[in-house]
Amino acid sequence: MMDAGICTLWITPGTPQMASNLKLKSIDIGNRASAGSIVYDSLRKAIIDGELDDGTPLRQDDIAYQFNTSRIPVREALSKLEQEGLVINRRYRGAVVAGISLREASEIFDFRILMESEVIAASVPKMTSASLSKARAYCDEFRRTDDSKKWSKLNRKFHYSLYRDSGLKYHLDMIDNALDRTERYVDTQLSISHGVEKAHREHLAILDACENGNAELAARLTREHISGVRDELLEHLGGGR
Amino acid sequence: MMDAGICTLWITPGTPQMASNLKLKSIDIGNRASAGSIVYDSLRKAIIDGELDDGTPLRQDDIAYQFNTSRIPVREALSKLEQEGLVINRRYRGAVVAGISLREASEIFDFRILMESEVIAASVPKMTSASLSKARAYCDEFRRTDDSKKWSKLNRKFHYSLYRDSGLKYHLDMIDNALDRTERYVDTQLSISHGVEKAHREHLAILDACENGNAELAARLTREHISGVRDELLEHLGGGR
DNA sequence: GTCAATAAAATTGGATCCAATTTACAATTT
DNA sequence: AAATTGTAAATTGGATCCAATTTTATTGAC
Numbered sequence: 005m006m007d008a009g010i011c012t013l014w015i016t017p018g019t020p021q022m023a024s025n026l027k028l029k030s031i032d033i034g035n036r037a038s039a040g041s042i043v044y045d046s047l048r049k050a051i052i053d054g055e056l057d058d059g060t061p062l063r064q065d066d067i068a069y070q071f072n073t074s075r076i077p078v079r080e081a082l083s084k085l086e087q088e089g090l091v092i093n094r095r096y097r098g099a100v101v102a103g104i105s106l107r108e109a110s111e112i113f114d115f116r117i118l119m120e121s122e123v124i125a126a127s128v129p130k131m132t133s134a135s136l137s138k139a140r141a142y143c144d145e146f147r148r149t150d151d152s153k154k155w156s157k158l159n160r161k162f163h164y165s166l167y168r169d170s171g172l173k174y175h176l177d178m179i180d181n182a183l184d185r186t187e188r189y190v191d192t193q194l195s196i197s198h199g200v201e202k203a204h205r206e207h208l209a210i211l212d213a214c215e216n217g218n219a220e221l222a223a224r225l226t227r228e229h230i231s232g233v234r235d236e237l238l239e240h241l242g243g244g245r
Numbered sequence: 246m247m248d249a250g251i252c253t254l255w256i257t258p259g260t261p262q263m264a265s266n267l268k269l270k271s272i273d274i275g276n277r278a279s280a281g282s283i284v285y286d287s288l289r290k291a292i293i294d295g296e297l298d299d300g301t302p303l304r305q306d307d308i309a310y311q312f313n314t315s316r317i318p319v320r321e322a323l324s325k326l327e328q329e330g331l332v333i334n335r336r337y338r339g340a341v342v343a344g345i346s347l348r349e350a351s352e353i354f355d356f357r358i359l360m361e362s363e364v365i366a367a368s369v370p371k372m373t374s375a376s377l378s379k380a381r382a383y384c385d386e387f388r389r390t391d392d393s394k395k396w397s398k399l400n401r402k403f404h405y406s407l408y409r410d411s412g413l414k415y416h417l418d419m420i421d422n423a424l425d426r427t428e429r430y431v432d433t434q435l436s437i438s439h440g441v442e443k444a445h446r447e448h449l450a451i452l453d454a455c456e457n458g459n460a461e462l463a464a465r466l467t468r469e470h471i472s473g474v475r476d477e478l479l480e481h482l483g484g485g486r
Numbered sequence: 487g488t489c490a491a492t493a494a495a496a497t498t499g500g501a502t503c504c505a506a507t508t509t510a511c512a513a514t515t516t
Numbered sequence: 517a518a519a520t521t522g523t524a525a526a527t528t529g530g531a532t533c534c535a536a537t538t539t540t541a542t543t544g545a546c
Contacts, residue, residue, distance in 0.1 A: 038336055039530070064498070074531045075498085076317075080324055087328040095279055096498050096537045111415045118363055174352045178419060280500070305528070315501045316528085337507045337528050 039073045044081035046071075051090045051101055053153065054188030058103030062091060089185055106241055109186055113234035116182050119175055120163065120230060121223040124210075127170035128219035139165040139211055147204045152195050156187045162207060166214055166222075190233065193240050202232070281318035284308065285325050292331045292342055294394065295429035299344030303332060330426055347482055350427055354475035357423050360416055361404065361471060362464040365451075368411035369460035380406040380452055388445045393436050397428045403448060407455055407463075431474065434481050443473070 037045075047067070050056050062082060064075040071078070082099045085091040091099045104112075142162040146155065160183060167176060194200055206229040213222035278286075288308070291297050303323060305316040312319070323340045326332040332340045345353075383403040390399065401424060408417060435441055447470040454463035 063496095065496090076530055079499085080320070080529095083321055083324055084328055087325055097539090098497065108415065111413055114413075115415055115419070118359060122359055172352055172355075174349065174356055178356070304526095306526090317500055317502095320529085338509090339527065 038077070039071070040077035040080035043067065043071050043073070043077050044084050047081055047085060048088075048090060048184070051085070052184050052187050054191065056101045058101050060101045062099040062101065064098070088181060104185060104189070106238060109189060109241070110234060110238055112182050112186050113230060113237070116179065117227050117230045117234075119179050119182070120167070121227045123167045123170050123172055123175050123179065124214070124226050125219040125223040126172060127167055128214055128217060128222050130169045130171070131166070131214055132169060135165050135169050136211070136215055139214070143204070143207045143211060146207065147200070152191050155194050155200060156191050159203065160187075166210070186237075189237060189241065193237050196240070199233075199236060203229070206232070279318070280312070280314045281321035281325075284312050284314070284318050285322035287312075288322055288326060289329075289331065289425070292326070293425050293428050295432065297342045299342050301342045303340040303342065305339070329422060345426060345430070347479060350430065350482070351475060351479055353423050353427050354471060354478070357420065358468050358471045358475075360420050360423070361408070362468045364408045364411050364413055364416050364420065365455070365467050366460040366464040367413060368408055369455055369458060369463050371410045371412070372407070372455055373410060376406050376410050377452070377456055380455070384445070384448045384452060387448065388441070393432050396435050396441060397432050400444065401428075404467075407451070427478075430478060430482065434478050437481070440474075440477060444470070447473070 047062070056062075064078045064082070067078045067081075068075045082091055082093060086093045086099070090102055092102045093099045139162055142158050142165060146158040146162060149155065149158065164176075167179070170176075194203070206225065210222055210225045210229065213219075213225055288303070297303075305319045305323070308319045308322075309316045323332055323334060327334045327340070331343055333343045334340045380403055383399050383406060387396065387399040387403060390396070405417075408420070411417075435444065447466065451463055451466045451470065454460075454466055
């Protein structure tokens with residue numbers, strides 16, 4: 005018979021019909037990530053964080069070599085990234101990091117204005133105190149940090165913690181993709197023109213509206229907040245490009 | 246030297262530096278679709294049209310055999326369909342056609358209400374007479390046809406011809422995906438309760454508002470139109486499920 | 487030297503093979 | 517008979533190979 009201790013390690017956790025009564029510090033071997041998803045996550049992060057410039061060729065062989073795998077999982081990752089609009093795949097010509105035009109960026113910000121104001125308005129009546137305190141913590145951290153790489157991440161976490169209670173998962177997914185496509189262009193632009201200070205003041209106002217249960221105000225402030233970031237981005241990119 | 250007639254067939258059309266002066270009914274061999282995209286298109290159509298029930302397993306071998314290809318392009322297609330929310334892929338367990346819950350369907354309709362009212366409002370000031378006459382043609386065809394399979398397609402074409410002039414490509418892509426996820430549930434429901442007659446009256450009203458350049462009215466009517474379809478769908482699905 | 491035609495190298499798409507995992511089912515125990 | 521274990525079949529994930537295509541280098545003509 006198999007050793008009982010090792011055997012229990014193989015139980016897939018979380019399956020309701022077979023809950024183990026043994027409390028062990030076990031690793032979830034069954035749900036470990038596939039090669040493709042690892043490559044996908046890494047590439048996605050690198051593109052969103054702006055570590056790969058627009059137009060950078062993504063050679064299957066190179067990437068496969070870096071991850072010590074074959075080209076099959078790489079192709080899978082590139083295909084997914086294309087669907088998300090982060091890379092462009094051309095038959096027999098390979099993949100490149102997808103750039104974005106000014107008017108595309110502007111449109112995506114308009115999309116966010118529409119989405120996020122709607123979602124926060126739906127969220128306010130359902131908002132828990134846990135979400136609010138989490139949002140406040142991210143808000144504080146956002147102001148304190150100097151690392152421009154972290155601003156977008158904390159900004160994202162702050163807003164998301166105010167949106168989650170809406171329960172609108174489809175809307176949140178759409179917002180996520182919109183942020184993925186534009187995040188890398190915002191960071192550099194926040195560092196100039198005291199963008200962080202302005203953003204923080206606006207965050208505080210939005211947070212205040214949420215705590216007071218004023219959904220309409222929270223929505224309006226969110227609209228104005230995103231609209232302001234959009235205008236500043238367009239101004240800077242418009243000159244620089 | 247290579248035969249000139251055959252050679253021109255192999256010229257990739259649309260390349261400005263080398264336009265052929267021979268007018269031949271030639272197939273674009275250079276830009277022909279990849280195996281993966283053919284499988285993808287077929288599966289996508291089958292799922293959207295409701296030919297494959299929710300939860301139907303999609304075996305790689307079966308599909309590869311049907312298209313006389315290997316499993317590699319099939320995997321690619323299934324991966325893309327998963328990103329679009331049309332199939333669910335579970336590691337080592339295969340893919341199934343993705344179903345949708347009542348509250349997911351409801352949320353997607355709410356998303357559409359937001360998107361489509363915004364887009365049509367942006368479109369009206371830019372709308373060309375060509376778009377309007379195209380919309381009217383689809384509107385007529387929608388009422389005349391008895392084929393329940395065609396209603397959704399014509400409905401889609403009608404609305405899309407009113408949205409295109411907005412130039413909001415990102416928004417239109419988002420609308421497309423939302424329609425892809427819900428289309429198959431609407432057809433069966435339109436056939437009962439004189440849904441087509443009601444929809445047609447509403448289409449005429451929207452078209453009228455567009456022709457009069459009344460963007461705000463067109464947006465409001467679009468909101469009400471989609472909202473009505475959503476409520477009817479939820480009523481029927483809520484009873485049937 | 488410049489341009490086109492040709493050949494070689496690089497790169498991707500797809501087929502086939504093997505490994506990892508799940509599923510179905512028979513054998514065993516209680 | 518129900519539950520558990522062990523085994524074989526089915527299925528998917530990934531590696532390697534070959535074909536199709538593009539890109540780059542080379543040659544030749546003018």
